[in-house]
Amino acid sequence: MAINRPEVTKVVFRGARTPSRDFTARSLPGWSGDIPGSDVLDYNPEKAKQLWQEANAISPWNGSFQIAYNSDGDHQVWVDAVCNQIKNTLGIDSHGAPQPTFKQIRSEITAKTIKTAARTGWQGDYPSMLEFLAPIFVTGAGSNDSQYVSPTFDSELNAAQRARSDDESYKLTNVAQETLLQDLPNIPLWDYIGAGGTASEVTAQLSWNGLPDYPGITKEAKE
Numbered sequence: 001m002a003i004n005r006p007e008v009t010k011v012v013f014r015g016a017r018t019p020s021r022d023f024t025a026r027s028l029p030g031w032s033g034d035i036p037g038s039d040v041l042d043y044n045p046e047k048a049k050q051l052w053q054e055a056n057a058i059s060p061w062n063g064s065f066q067i068a069y070n071s072d073g074d075h076q077v078w079v080d081a082v083c084n085q086i087k088n089t090l091g092i093d094s095h096g097a098p099q100p101t102f103k104q105i106r107s108e109i110t111a112k113t114i115k116t117a118a119r120t121g122w123q124g125d126y127p128s129m130l131e132f133l134a135p136i137f138v139t140g141a142g143s144n145d146s147q148y149v150s151p152t153f154d155s156e157l158n159a160a161q162r163a164r165s166d167d168e169s170y171k172l173t174n175v176a177q178e179t180l181l182q183d184l185p186n187i188p189l190w191d192y193i194g195a196g197g198t199a200s201e202v203t204a205q206l207s208w209n210g211l212p213d214y215p216g217i218t219k220e221a222k223e
Contacts, residue, residue, distance in 0.1 A: 001048035002089035003082055009190050012078045020188035022177050024132040027208040030170025037181035045089045052090045064093040066116040070102040109145050127208040129173045148185035
């Protein structure tokens, strides 16, 4: 709640990102921007301060909140912006922790030796919300970097996978996301917005993953 996603996506990314409302992507079938609990992703500095004070009373904070990012990618500007928002809202020290390469960050995450928060991203292999959830949050999944364990979530996602219709699966998948929004094993920030060019004689569309729909591209024949 200390992160102003609309401001970062507008100022830093100039509209090429859109604030997250869940743990998947809005280009996917069944996506909903109104999952109960998604208000935790709203910018709410007063609520953030209140919750921070409550947490601080339980276990006092000290040190610096850092976000690791790879310097071989274009991440420094948004990491600095997010850290400044956290610092200004919560009144704590926060700054980026640059690493030379993405490989180095991944090695530390895999070895469970990383000592800070770290940026990450996900690109699905096929257009399904399940593809964005099962590999990352199911207990013991290969990309479960946060080592998240929730029998409730596992059961809810399993029900979505066994659903007899697409609509039923979408509904159950978003029920599972309600559990994620309560537990927050990671913090969704924003989705990519696909960008492409046009030509007067060519008809083309971007597909769910932001890439051109190559089979659907047509070109007008000249007489």
